[in-house]
Amino acid sequence: MLAERLPDLPVRGVLSTVTHTLTTAGAAVLVAPPGTGKTTLVPLALADAVEGTVLVAEPRRVAARAAAARMASLVGERVGERIGYAVRGDARPGSRVEVVTAGLLLRRLIADPDLPGVGAVMLDECHERHLDADLLLSLLLDARAGLRPDLPVLAASATVAAERLAELLGGAPVVEVEARTHPVEVRYAPPQRGERIEACVARGMRGVLGAGSVLAFLPGVPEIRRTAAALGGVGVPVLPLHGRLSAAEQDAALRDSGPRVVLATAVAESSLTVPGVRAVVDAGLARVPRVDHRRGMSGLVTVPVSGAVADQRAGRAGREAPGTVVRCWPEGQRLAPYPEPEIRTADLTRLALDLAVWGTPDGAALSWWDAPPPGPLTAAREVLRALGAVAADGAITPRGRRLATLGLHPRLARALLDGADALGARTAAEIVAVLDDDTLTQGADLTAELGRLRAGAHPATHRWRAEVGRLAGLVGRGAAGARDDLRSARVGADGARAGHAPAGSASAGRASTSSGSAGRASMSSASAGRAAGRAAGSAEVRGPGRGAGAATALVVGLAQPERVARRRAGAAPVFLLAGGTAVEVVGDPALGAQEWLAVAVADRVPGAVHGRVRLAAAADRETAERAAAALLTETDEVTWTDGDVRAVRLRRLGAIVLDESPLRDPDPELVRAALRAGLHAEGPELLRWSRADRALRERLDFLHRAVGDPWPDVSDDALVAAAEDPAGPLAGALASARRRADLAAVDAGDALRALVGWPLAGRIDELAPPRLTVPTGSAIAVDYSGERPTLPVRVQEMFGATASPRIGGVPVLLHLLSPAGRPAAVTDDLESFWDTGYPQVRAELRGRYPKHHWPEDPRAATPTRRTGRNRP
Incomplete structure (x- = not known):
């Protein structure tokens, strides 16, 4: 029995309830706060209650390894006996409990929808709403509706909207655990004016040192590095903790080795305990995937955490004793209640490939926590069609199955396969391994960063070389080798069970591979679908013309053809991407001086005019055209430009103009369209x-x-x-x-x-007569430029008139002038003017023009054009 000697944690009291509920109802929701033993005790109890292996899906690799190690220690074994784990590139299988990342379980499920040998599945930390985890839940529900109606599924979380999750699981029972937590004092220390967040975190940490170990939450690796530098001289070890560290480095941060400072990303929010922590300093920020569909930018952006995440982080301070949390934001700041689901905001290309392999390209046959947005999903499917991964009807192709076996984002998988054909598997794998791991680079010049890795001058060289070997092996062994690799990691086999979808499911007949969870998309699927969805796998690729730089640029361009870029004319290092977005190189003059770039990673700072290049390789025109061959076009263009018709023949690479020549005999209809555009x-x-x-x-x-x-x-x-x-x-x-x-x-x-x-x-x-005849017989021009017709006429020429003239039923506005032609009065009611306005005007004009006749009764006077005295 695995659950014989479990520690006295709060979840222990409900273990029998959980196992009974799950085995009788087939599905259940477990809500248990951090520190209750949910992640480690429940799987051991399930293993005693079901036949077969219990699979536990964790959102992160570090959590999977740590959970397996903790469970193995509880039963007095080494990892790899009854308790094991599998993460990408590292597996120690267990015979009774296996902790895997959600992405790897997703691949295994798609490869073998009946999950042979699996007795139960536990989905841990569902509240984090990662893309792979949401899709995994939907596919598990579909599998239970067909091949595996007997498969128990337990959805577990510390903070989640349990009612919605229970409804999704078919009205599953909800089991809640009360936490025995220690009090946590909450302090607020927002950044001072002009203070960067890492400086604020360092200041907050100095205020709580001495009470035990301190755990800080930061949005990413760069902030961890800068915070570590700012904490020099604190007198205790300062250890990083994030998902890209080696296993030994992660274990060092998790080991209870006395007072220390742990600088962590979101990996420490849940699923694992950092021993000895008495204080938490929370930057209040998280790095999450976002897509800017209009500019074609996607990647990780920094956003405020949700209230649920802030509570999770604060709870780390009170797991073992009373503690303190320092929050680096103003007290009273409003936070969203839960994290935004990734499926609403992230690039969906990988998800679209998974759906195509599963046999439901549009996902309509599945039950979703949140369904993928139709627009981004459609754009993602366009990218897959361009890559040759799916047919016109959305069905998976042999090339798509091959891409799916690699466990990379489809763009990176394409770059690996086609780059290997052009350059060799090892070279392509070296470049793709860096593109898939943003912690391997510190500068913006990808070729230079690769040089440091190859020379062994980078601290992560060992990890990089291991990943390069894995990727090169996948390519070298071909499809059969890829299947063997998946089996060795206990994550399924490519194509081994094609057609084994749930018999009664709408997804029956689905194929048998998956894209997995890894891979970083740096170009939005929506932009690719619109601006250059046709760019990808069908174009022939040959080796680059010049050296390592060209090779690097070629592989980057194969992954992101829309991000091949040419420098704009002018002094500023601004480049135009083939996808149409302008980006700027900041902080690297040598890279900014290049004529061509293949941009691997770009983002946009809010309010900035241009995007920002974070990682790129210098290229040349030949390499750019080779990598993005499907974007090459030649068109006749007739436009209204710079105030005249411009007719040219253009050769373009997407939005980049390569060559132009005058068009001697343009299409007359295009000319007329340009003229109309000019008007x-x-x-x-x-x-x-x-x-x-x-x-x-x-x-x-x-x-x-x-x-x-x-x-x-x-x-x-x-x-x-x-x-x-x-x-x-x-x-x-x-x-x-x-x-x-x-x-x-x-x-x-x-x-x-x-x-x-x-x-x-x-x-x-x-x-609308151009002139009106006045009492003297003069035909005077009417001014129609105002709101109504205006007639400028000398007062004396209107003597004898009793009413204002009208045009189209509108009274004409009379501008009555002096003998010298200067304004004397304005009226559209001449009859009223003679009675009320004229006496004053007469008095003024008599004094100014005494030689003129100014009768007391203008109605009875004779009009005159003469400028001298004209007395009757």
Whole structure:
């Protein structure tokens, strides 16, 4: 019996309840806070209650190894006897309990949907909502609906919305464990003005040193390095803890060796205990995958943690004794209740490959905690089609099965296979191993970083070489070798059970391989599907022309063809990606001076104009064209550029222009489209406008506003819209135009009359006369440029008139002028003006122009055009 001598932890009291519930109901949810023994005691109890191996899925490799080691110590054995583990590249199988990463269990399930020899599955830390874990849950539910209805599934977590999870498991019972926790004092120490987060964490840690070991949570490896540097001279060991460390380095951080400082990423949040911790300093940040679909950027971004995660981290301080947590954010700051599920925000290319291998490309046949968003999933499937991994109907292809066996992101798998064909398996594996592990690089120049690794000058050289050997072996052994490799790690076999999907399942007939959990996507599937979904596996690849740098660039370009980049003209080190996004090289002048780059990793700082290159290899044009051959196009382009028609033949690599030459005989329709685009950009002022044409337009505008239909709108937007219509009234005027100068020869007046049409054009003068006759008989021009018609006329020429004139029923606005033509009064009600306004105007004008006749009664006076005295 494995569960004979278990420690007295809170979960021990419910072990019989858990095993009975699970074996009778077939599924259950276990909610147990950190430190209750959930991860280590429950699997041992399950192993005593079921036939076959108990598989425990953990979200991280370090947690899988630590959990297996702890369980083995509890039963007095070494890891690899009854208790074992399997992570990528490292496996010590156990006969009764095996702890695996969610990604490896996912691969095993897809390879063998009936999971032979497995007696129960425990999904630990479900609340973290990692992409692999969510997909694993959905596929397990599908397998239970067909081949394995007898397979018990236990979903366990410290903090989770248990009701939703129980519902997803078919109304499964929920078992809750009360934690016996020690009190934790909560302090807040937000960053001071201008203080970086690692400096804030170091300051917080210095305030709690001396009470025991201190555990700090930081978002990533770079922050861990900088915090360690800031903690120099604290008097105790400062140890990092993250998923990319060697097993020995991880064990050193987890070993209870006296007071120490442990600087950890999210790996220490759950599933494992860091012994001796009495204080926690929490940066309050996490690094999570995000996709910027508009710019084609994807990768890891730093975000505030959720409230559930903050509680998990704080609980580490009170597992063994009263403790303290220092939170590096302001007290009262609002946090989201739970982490955002990765499936909503991450690149879905790997998930799409898994679904295709399982036999349900769109995932519609599955039950989801959160279904994959349709847009990103569709874009991911476009990428897979471009890679040759799936057919047009979404079905998996032999190439897709081969890519899936490698356990990499499909882009990296493609780069490994095609790069091996061009360069050899070892060289391709060396480059892909770095692309898949961002902790192996510190600088932005990938070729230089590879040189350090090859020379043994990098601290992680041993780990890198081990991964290179594994990847090269996978390629060298071919598909059969890949199956053998999967078997050796107890994670299934490629193609061994094709067609063994659950018989009654909607996914029956699914294929038998999986992409696994590893692989870092640096280009969003959505962008790839739109901007360059056609870029990938069908193009022939040959070896690069020049040296190690070209080889590195070729493999990077095979993984990310949309990220081949060319330097823009100018002093700043800004490059245009083939996918259309601009990125800048910061902090590496030599790399920024290159003409071509193959960009491995790029991100975008909020508010920045350009993206930022984090890792790239210098390239040349030949390598760029070879790596992204499917993005090469040659097109005739006729556009309105710099104020005129530009007709050129362009050879492009995606958005990058390689060559251009003048186009001597462009397509007339393309020319007309460019001219219409010019009118849209610069307006109808491109046509020839005489003074009379402008006046005509003003009269037509008045009729449109005053009368309405059928008089057309002649605003700039309306005229441009009319010009954009190939069958519209202005099509004839533009038919023979070829350039800006031809537009300047088009008579705007003719275009306006064509827009109005006949016979309506014959009534313009009648309804909006260009001149009005005043009492002296003068025909004075009407100004239609304002809101209503305006008539500038001397006061004396309006003597004898009793009412203001009207046009189209609208009173004309009279600008009454002095004998010298200066404004004297404005009115649209002449009758009222003679009574109320004229007396004052008369007094002013009599004093200024005494020789003129200013009658007391203007209605009875004789109008005059004369400027001298004209008394009756």
